[in-house]
Amino acid sequence: MPFEALVAGCLAYVALMFGVAFAADRAASRGRVRWLDHPAVYTLSLSVYCSAWTFYGAVGYATRSGLEFATIYLGPTIVFCGAWWGLRRLVRVARMHHVTSIADLISARFGKSNRLAALITLIAVIAATPYVALQLQSVSLSFEVFATDSLTDIPLAGGGGTALWVAAGLALFTIVFGTRNLAADERHHGVVTAIALEAVVKLMAFLALGVFVVWGLAEGPADMLDRIAQAAAGHDGWLLKPDRWTALIVVSGAAIIALPRMFQVLVVEAADEDRLAVAGWAFPAYLFAMSLFVLPIAVMGQQLLPADANPDLYVLTLPAQSGQNWLAFLVFLGGFSAATSMVVVCTIALATMISNHWLVPLWLILRRKPQTGDPEDLRGFVLNARRLAILAVMAVGWVYYRATGGTAALASMGLVAFTGMAQVLPAMIGGLLWRGANRQGAYAGVGTGFALWLALIFLPSVGIGQDPALPPSVDPLAFAICLSLALNTLAFIVFSIFGMPDPVERLQGLSFVSAVDPVRHGRMARGADQVEPLLVMARRVWGAEDALRFFQSEAAAQGKSGYLPDMTPRFLTRLERRLAGSIGAATAHAMIDSVAGGSELTVSDLMQVATEAQRAKEETQRLENARAELARTATQLREANDKLTALSIQKDAFLGQISHELRTPMTSVRAFSEILRSPDLSDADRDRFAKIIYDESGRLTRLLDDLLDLSVLESGQAQLSITPANLHDLIERALSAASATQPQRVFRLDREPLAEYVGVITDADRLLQVLINVISNARKYCDAEPPVLSIRVRRTLRGGAQIDIADNGSGIETARQALIFEKFSRLNDPARAGGAGLGLAICKEIMANLGGEITYLPGQGGAAFRIVLPRRPPVPADAGLRRA
Amino acid sequence: MPDRPLFLERASFRRRRLGDAARVLPMLAAILVLVPVWWIPAQVSFAAGAVWLFGLWAGLILAIFVLHRALRRADAATLRATQAMARDDDHAL
Numbered sequence: 001m002p003f004e005a006l007v008a009g010c011l012a013y014v015a016l017m018f019g020v021a022f023a024a025d026r027a028a029s030r031g032r033v034r035w036l037d038h039p040a041v042y043t044l045s046l047s048v049y050c051s052a053w054t055f056y057g058a059v060g061y062a063t064r065s066g067l068e069f070a071t072i073y074l075g076p077t078i079v080f081c082g083a084w085w086g087l088r089r090l091v092r093v094a095r096m097h098h099v100t101s102i103a104d105l106i107s108a109r110f111g112k113s114n115r116l117a118a119l120i121t122l123i124a125v126i127a128a129t130p131y132v133a134l135q136l137q138s139v140s141l142s143f144e145v146f147a148t149d150s151l152t153d154i155p156l157a158g159g160g161g162t163a164l165w166v167a168a169g170l171a172l173f174t175i176v177f178g179t180r181n182l183a184a185d186e187r188h189h190g191v192v193t194a195i196a197l198e199a200v201v202k203l204m205a206f207l208a209l210g211v212f213v214v215w216g217l218a219e220g221p222a223d224m225l226d227r228i229a230q231a232a233a234g235h236d237g238w239l240l241k242p243d244r245w246t247a248l249i250v251v252s253g254a255a256i257i258a259l260p261r262m263f264q265v266l267v268v269e270a271a272d273e274d275r276l277a278v279a280g281w282a283f284p285a286y287l288f289a290m291s292l293f294v295l296p297i298a299v300m301g302q303q304l305l306p307a308d309a310n311p312d313l314y315v316l317t318l319p320a321q322s323g324q325n326w327l328a329f330l331v332f333l334g335g336f337s338a339a340t341s342m343v344v345v346c347t348i349a350l351a352t353m354i355s356n357h358w359l360v361p362l363w364l365i366l367r368r369k370p371q372t373g374d375p376e377d378l379r380g381f382v383l384n385a386r387r388l389a390i391l392a393v394m395a396v397g398w399v400y401y402r403a404t405g406g407t408a409a410l411a412s413m414g415l416v417a418f419t420g421m422a423q424v425l426p427a428m429i430g431g432l433l434w435r436g437a438n439r440q441g442a443y444a445g446v447g448t449g450f451a452l453w454l455a456l457i458f459l460p461s462v463g464i465g466q467d468p469a470l471p472p473s474v475d476p477l478a479f480a481i482c483l484s485l486a487l488n489t490l491a492f493i494v495f496s497i498f499g500m501p502d503p504v505e506r507l508q509g510l511s512f513v514s515a516v517d518p519v520r521h522g523r524m525a526r527g528a529d530q531v532e533p534l535l536v537m538a539r540r541v542w543g544a545e546d547a548l549r550f551f552q553s554e555a556a557a558q559g560k561s562g563y564l565p566d567m568t569p570r571f572l573t574r575l576e577r578r579l580a581g582s583i584g585a586a587t588a589h590a591m592i593d594s595v596a597g598g599s600e601l602t603v604s605d606l607m608q609v610a611t612e613a614q615r616a617k618e619e620t621q622r623l624e625n626a627r628a629e630l631a632r633t634a635t636q637l638r639e640a641n642d643k644l645t646a647l648s649i650q651k652d653a654f655l656g657q658i659s660h661e662l663r664t665p666m667t668s669v670r671a672f673s674e675i676l677r678s679p680d681l682s683d684a685d686r687d688r689f690a691k692i693i694y695d696e697s698g699r700l701t702r703l704l705d706d707l708l709d710l711s712v713l714e715s716g717q718a719q720l721s722i723t724p725a726n727l728h729d730l731i732e733r734a735l736s737a738a739s740a741t742q743p744q745r746v747f748r749l750d751r752e753p754l755a756e757y758v759g760v761i762t763d764a765d766r767l768l769q770v771l772i773n774v775i776s777n778a779r780k781y782c783d784a785e786p787p788v789l790s791i792r793v794r795r796t797l798r799g800g801a802q803i804d805i806a807d808n809g810s811g812i813e814t815a816r817q818a819l820i821f822e823k824f825s826r827l828n829d830p831a832r833a834g835g836a837g838l839g840l841a842i843c844k845e846i847m848a849n850l851g852g853e854i855t856y857l858p859g860q861g862g863a864a865f866r867i868v869l870p871r872r873p874p875v876p877a878d879a880g881l882r883r884a
Numbered sequence: 885m886p887d888r889p890l891f892l893e894r895a896s897f898r899r900r901r902l903g904d905a906a907r908v909l910p911m912l913a914a915i916l917v918l919v920p921v922w923w924i925p926a927q928v929s930f931a932a933g934a935v936w937l938f939g940l941w942a943g944l945i946l947a948i949f950v951l952h953r954a955l956r957r958a959d960a961a962t963l964r965a966t967q968a969m970a971r972d973d974d975h976a977l
Contacts, residue, residue, distance in 0.1 A: 067933050074917055077941065081948055082910035084955055085903065225931045232930035240929045242922040249917065277956055281949040288941050295934055 075252030205334025210293025445492025
């Protein structure tokens, strides 16, 4: 393919990217963000992880070290296995605090310390510059492949001019689409959409090449595996080293979160954490697809190309050598996409960090206390600072590339960057999971890691100093990674344990670890006279329109009209968060403090916040209790209602029963009176009928007496005459009185007379009535032959007495035991002797009036009743009144 | 009526267990990726190693996919149950 055509195609591709980014930005500014926010776009944008190092370097890496190349993609895969609980939480917390970069996240967590953010920015810049240089190198190398015919003598630093043009073009793209506005959420729709498209090109190119290699050059997968086995036979370097394997997986897992460009696309550009549900599996799948053909391409390159061809360029030289010009061009575009997307996102991330944590704070310090009426435009300054930073990063990358003359292996520079940013990870993870982590710990950990990384990894990589002397069995890189991360973590933990965080930091720690939204403390809330300076300040950051809109919506949320909301803690918190989205947490905090009075947060303020929270919690608890109370009352009411309904039914049944009971004797009386009136009756008959009438009216009277008695007892107004009595005497009297019932039956009595001498204080007549009733019942219903009546008396513990009266009959069946104390519940009785079924009901009421009870004792071999008496009957509540 | 709270309990119980699975998966993945290389590096370095590695990798991706789909459904079910409860409460008032 002619070089001019290549350049033309490349320029057309660049123009397409500009067009896509422009269209996406336009769509976003019109609010049409639905497809821009699609999880697929997000997932594809994550592929910025696969830079030119992956695209070209992975094959070179695989040629030298076999399967070890896969560590760079396995680490992220393992991290994404935990996307649901780990990354989602990270994104949620970061969005809550409007975090703009990884340095901003860590500084916000550790008390909004700008110095910590500046240190992390320094690490990021040192680590990323060679990496950017590497991308420029890869683009210019790939141009050289097409420019020269020879495969072997491609100069590593030959295309300085190409690299300069590429750097300039990328700087332009980044400045145009990366610094268009100073949005509060730091999202760049145009850039993200463009790199999503580039991700597709990248993947297509690599897959096309892989398919061509496996099915075009080799003869399918089986043949490919054979070739891999052959290639491996002559290669000692392909044997996996467990220590390197582990260290590289750890470092690449750290890199997927901590690299500035990855943090930018993974966290800052995420609209919310839900898209990780898709990206959680789709991004590992992307990495899988990008890695699948790496080893086949490496093996085929080794076998088909001259031994001294650069393995980092196999992906280009292999199709070019086979005469597949279009495939070669596609691959070139893929590599170009990989390099440019990485450079653009990396530069945006670094520029944000540099401007927010280096330039703006510096400017604020130099200006001391800016006048509130100052017309100057901070927004313009911040945007210019970013543009400057973009140019600076790009220029330094280009200078680095020219100065080092290009490095021989792409892989090592990538690993330098990975290991550098991994030093930030202990502080970040610790800060998110451990409330005790504090700023001293973060300084110590990051500082230790940074120093060790510089000494053991970075400086040796640029040829200064040398690797420490190690036994040959220990891999220097694995050793350096292990040592730096271990000491980093140790220092972080130890200093955190012995340090004491200030109140702001404790508040932030709570917010980050619990992923809750703490409101700013109350002391900041002063008079309204401070609101206008805040508006002036916000205008300087966001521009007049945006600032006014924010203040108006805040005022509206408070129920006020106009543009000046009250200085509530909530408003200040929201304002600070929004400002943090533009200029970083530390700077936003400092600016608000400088305008709103700059009062220091103290421990007592924290306590006040806690007290308020506690009060709110108690209030909630109180409401909850009241609700439960209401629910209980409702249940009680429902129960009472059920009971009343049941009682009403019972009353109706009682009335029906009573009418029936009264009618039976009345009917007899009427019928026999009728007969008596007829003249032709013998005297004997007349006598007999008169006796029947007499008996029936007697029964009627008894029934009415019983009813009267019962109603008096039930109403609790029975007059009791309380006297001392001896139970033995009472039982004797009851036995003799009851013997009138069924006098023909002779009962054997089973008693313990001595035990019966128990003195009680009670109404003796009433108790006698109960005893007679129970004994008569036994005489009436006991069906055993010979009948036995046993009576046992015992003193109870509380000084009362207990009388058990049992016969040896067949007793009362279980189902009916509950009914016998009800009114008119007569047992099925042919043998009934004139009672109306009120006897036991009256007994029950009497015992209740006497403060005791009568119960049926099941399982005694016959009908058995227990009468329990208290030491003395209760005094009615209104007895005193009545006496008076 | 008594079926509803039972349903909510079930949904949130399942949601929690799936959350546990999401916590275990990265650990499991790390063990599966690291242990064979420490144990039998010679066997997993070459052609057979490539088959092992990519097979394992594909399995992990599938596991994440299945787990995330289940988690999203469980979340949706929990949400529906909660909303149903809220609606019932509204009617009760």
